[in-house]
Amino acid sequence: MAIPIVQENIHITGSGFVRDIIFGMNDGLLSMLSLTSGIAAANAGSQIVILAGVAGAAAGAISMAAGAYISTKSQMEFYQEEIKREKLEIETLREREVKEIKDIYTAKGFKGELLARIIRHITSDKKRWLDVMMKEELGLFADRLGNPWYAGLLSGSAFILGSLFPVIPYALLDVRTGLLTSIVATGAAMFAVGVIKARYTKANPFLKGMEMVLIGLIGAGATYLVGSLFNVSAP
Numbered sequence: 294m295a296i297p298i299v300q301e302n303i304h305i306t307g308s309g310f311v312r313d314i315i316f317g318m319n320d321g322l323l324s325m326l327s328l329t330s331g332i333a334a335a336n337a338g339s340q341i342v343i344l345a346g347v348a349g350a351a352a353g354a355i356s357m358a359a360g361a362y363i364s365t366k367s368q369m370e371f372y373q374e375e376i377k378r379e380k381l382e383i384e385t386l387r388e389r390e391v392k393e394i395k396d397i398y399t400a401k402g403f404k405g406e407l408l409a410r411i412i413r414h415i416t417s418d419k420k421r422w423l424d425v426m427m428k429e430e431l432g433l434f435a436d437r438l439g440n441p442w443y444a445g446l447l448s449g450s451a452f453i454l455g456s457l458f459p460v461i462p463y464a465l466l467d468v469r470t471g472l473l474t475s476i477v478a479t480g481a482a483m484f485a486v487g488v489i490k491a492r493y494t495k496a497n498p499f500l501k502g503m504e505m506v507l508i509g510l511i512g513a514g515a516t517y518l519v520g521s522l523f524n525v526s527a528p
Contacts, residue, residue: 310439310447311493317357317448319486319505321455323512324353326479329459330513333472334520339463342471346460350453358449366441372433379426383419390426391416397429458482476513483509 328349332342383390391412398411415425427433462474487505491498 310443313361313439313444313447314451315486315490315493317361317451318455319483319490320357321350321353321452322458322479322483322486323455323509324452325349325456325459326475326509327512327516329463329475330472331516331520333463333468333475334517335523337468339466339468339471342463342468343460346456346463350456350460353456354449354452357452358445361448362441362445365439365444369438369441372427372435372438375431375433376423376427379423379431380419383422383426390422393430394422394425397425455482455486476510479513480506480509 325346329342329346332345337345394412394415395408398408403411415422427435458479459475462478463471465471466474483505484502487502488498490496490505491501494501
């Protein structure tokens with residue numbers, strides 16, 4: 294009879310990378326829509342809006358990439374430190390660690406001889422024991438840790454991609470028409486991001502999409518009001 298070792302399944306393969314892309318894209322859309330809307334409201338010319346958008350996109354992408362890199366690297370370092378600690382505890386505090394295994398599987402409903410067999414099976418292999426403790430006690434999964442460089446690259450690239458929707462209209466149209474087009478294009482992109490996000494959060498796709506659009510409109514409206522307080526001579 295196989296020993297049932299209960300582990301949490303990952304329902305979304307590569308969900309960490311999906312998260313990096315969604316966050317990067319969303320930040321690029323929202324940040325650049327707010328920035329360009331505020332500058333356009335100040336009566337700046339198209340070239341100024343585009344220059345500000347490009348500079349903002351570059352700065353935002355670098356910041357986003359650095360943040361994702363540091364965050365992912367910190368998670369990996371924390372995981373490695375916890376592995377070292379658990380290894381030491383298994384070696385030096387064996388009885389306490391065995392009791393922790395017993396408590397974990399007792400809480401899952403196992404008892405009697407089956408519980409005893411589970412404990413013997415897990416503790417008979419230190420690698421298996423360590424893996425179970427990391428997942429069941431600490432809730433840490435090695436396969437959920439991403440590559441810091443990959444996470445940074447994805448986040449930064451996604452930010453730049455998101456930045457294109459608010460900025461490009463100003464390169465093709467006059468400022469006022471560009472502003473309206475920018476809002477519509479960015480709103481559509483934000484709705485799409487919200488729908489994709491809903492797939493992974495199990496939320497209502499339409500409501501999540503509209504929530505993203507509303508956030509974008511609030512951001513653009515706020516910076517537009519601030520920008521309207523100033524007047525920049527168009528070139």
